[in-house]
Structures are given as C-alpha cells and as structure tokens.
Amino acid sequence: xxxxxxxxxxxxxxxxxxxxxxxxxxxxxxxxxxxxxxxxxxxxxxxxxxxxxxxxxxxxxxxxxxx
Numbered sequence: 001x002x003x004x005x006x007x008x009x010x011x012x013x014x015x016x017x018x019x020x021x022x023x024x025x026x027x028x029x030x031x032x033x034x035x036x037x038x039x040x041x042x043x044x045x046x047x048x049x050x051x052x053x054x055x056x057x058x059x060x061x062x063x064x065x066x067x
Contacts, residue, residue, distance in 0.1 A: 004029070023047045 007015075007022035020036055027034030027049040037044030 001029070020046050 004022055004025055007018050008026070012019075017039075020039070024034045024036050024047055027047065030049075032049035032051055035048050035050075036046060037048050038046050
C-alpha cells in the first residue's frame with residue numbers, strides 16, 4: 001500500500017500517468033470497479049470508481065498543474 005501511495009504525486013506533469021494509474025489501482029484495492037475513461041476513450045474524467053450500477057461519482061485526480 002505504501003508503494004502505491006508514493007506514486008500518487010500530484011501537480012507533476014511528468015508523473016501524471018503514473019499518478020492516475022496509482023489512483024486506478026487504489027480504487028480497485030478499495031473494492032471499486034476502477035477505470036480511466038480519459039485514457040481509454042479520450043474523454044471523461046481521469047479516473048472513475050464504480051461500486052454498483054446505481055449512480056456513481058468520479059473523484060477528481062487531476063495531476064496536471066493549473067493553467
């Protein structure tokens with residue numbers, strides 16, 4: 001778990017993909033269906049955690065620096 005958390009480095013554009021992948025892994029570890037819609041479909045949130053077929057949320061995991 002510690003190694004996973006160490007990959008969650010925000011605001012470093014060179015490590016954005018690594019952070020988003022770690023966020024996806026964390027979601028799975030916590031029992032969610034965890035996907036990366038932006039990476040898969042080039043649209044949507046960076047990460048999406050789904051627990052059931054009921055409405056679900058997309059926790060923001062933006063690892064890009066503010067413009």
